[in-house]
Amino acid sequence: MLSSSSSRRRSPADLLQRILQNTAHDKLVFLIFSGAGCYVCSKLRQHLPWFADTYRHQIDVVLVDARKYSHLATEYGVHTIPTVMVYKRGIRMLKETGIGSRERLQEMLQMAIQAA
Numbered sequence: 001m002l003s004s005s006s007s008r009r010r011s012p013a014d015l016l017q018r019i020l021q022n023t024a025h026d027k028l029v030f031l032i033f034s035g036a037g038c039y040v041c042s043k044l045r046q047h048l049p050w051f052a053d054t055y056r057h058q059i060d061v062v063l064v065d066a067r068k069y070s071h072l073a074t075e076y077g078v079h080t081i082p083t084v085m086v087y088k089r090g091i092r093m094l095k096e097t098g099i100g101s102r103e104r105l106q107e108m109l110q111m112a113i114q115a116a
Helices: 011-022 041-053 070-075 102-115
Strands: 028-034 059-065 085-086 093-097
Touching: 011 028, 011 041, 011 059, 011 070, 028 102, 041 059, 041 102, 085 102, 093 102
Parallel strands: 028 059
Antiparallel strands: 028 085, 085 093
């Protein structure tokens, strides 16, 4: 996400904010802060391709390397990785740390759908 060609013209923070605000109104954005060398993060990352594909009509998944983009982690209040945040129309609905399972991602999706 943050290595796309458009990121060369915009800062990573601007690009992330644009994604969170401009995602289709009926979709949720799962913003996930992760990092190399984090065991739980690696478990979570294993599930992301399946999760993004299975729920592609309902969600977009944005993965941010919290160590590489530490200024974004600070800006978004991330103190522990992995941290999963769910946004709708640029507004944060949920935030949870330590998630490593497919089931918990699905539970967060259901909670966000019910809250929306």
